[in-house]
Amino acid sequence: MSNIGQKELDHFHWLTMALSLPEEGVAKYFPDEPARIKRLVEVRWPHGPTCIRCLGDSITKIETRSLFQCRKCRHQFSATSGTALHRTRLPLGNWFQATESLIHYHVDISLRYHMPGHALAQKLGIQYVAARRIRKVVLADIEEGGYNFLRSAVCVQALKIPTGVTAYSNDHLRWLVELRLSGLRFRS
Numbered sequence: 001m002s003n004i005g006q007k008e009l010d011h012f013h014w015l016t017m018a019l020s021l022p023e024e025g026v027a028k029y030f031p032d033e034p035a036r037i038k039r040l041v042e043v044r045w046p047h048g049p050t051c052i053r054c055l056g057d058s059i060t061k062i063e064t065r066s067l068f069q070c071r072k073c074r075h076q077f078s079a080t081s082g083t084a085l086h087r088t089r090l091p092l093g094n095w096f097q098a099t100e101s102l103i104h105y106h107v108d109i110s111l112r113y114h115m116p117g118h119a120l121a122q123k124l125g126i127q128y129v130a131a132r133r134i135r136k137v138v139l140a141d142i143e144e145g146g147y148n149f150l151r152s153a154v155c156v157q158a159l160k161i162p163t164g165v166t167a168y169s170n171d172h173l174r175w176l177v178e179l180r181l182s183g184l185r186f187r188s
């Protein structure tokens with residue numbers, strides 16, 4: 001039976017994310033901006049891009065600029081248009097790296113606090129103000145009930161709970177913790 005509290009649910013959430021990250025790290029798994037753009041397109045439009053203005057599904061790809069154009073209303077948009085990622089105009093590499101770092105920090109270093117802005121700035125090699133902004137947007141995305149855009153983009157591995165283990169039970173939590181500690185991954 002599951003009789004766990006909010007703190008444990010939070011732990012489930014973060015541990016599951018951590019264990020779903022690419023084993024070799026996001027920098028190797030998504031080696032360049034085109035790979036990251038491709039991933040965001042897949043996550044945002046699993047059935048193919050639709051126009052963000054008129055929802056039309058007849059779309060032309062403008063290869064050279066990573067843009068899409070709607071055949072109906074002529075609107076041009078990208079995988080990040082209309083999202084918080086677009087407004088900051090930072091490379092996607094920073095976003096993917098920040099998401100991974102914030103998850104690792106929260107799971108392995110402090111379940112109570114998030115990675116401080118200055119530590120993130122140092123990790124990404126960017127200004128403190130930019131790091132604070134990224135941190136805020138990423139947390140709003142990956143926390144429970146968040147936008148789930150970056151989270152879906154970087155969490156590439158599906159975790160399969162072993163047979164006989166009830167979801168959200170203490171056994172489930174123990175299994176996740178052990179998996180994290182052992183560094184082993186189970187893929188479905």
Ligand SMILES: [Zn+2]
Pocket residue numbers: 051052053054055056070071072073074075
């Ligand atoms: Zn359109």
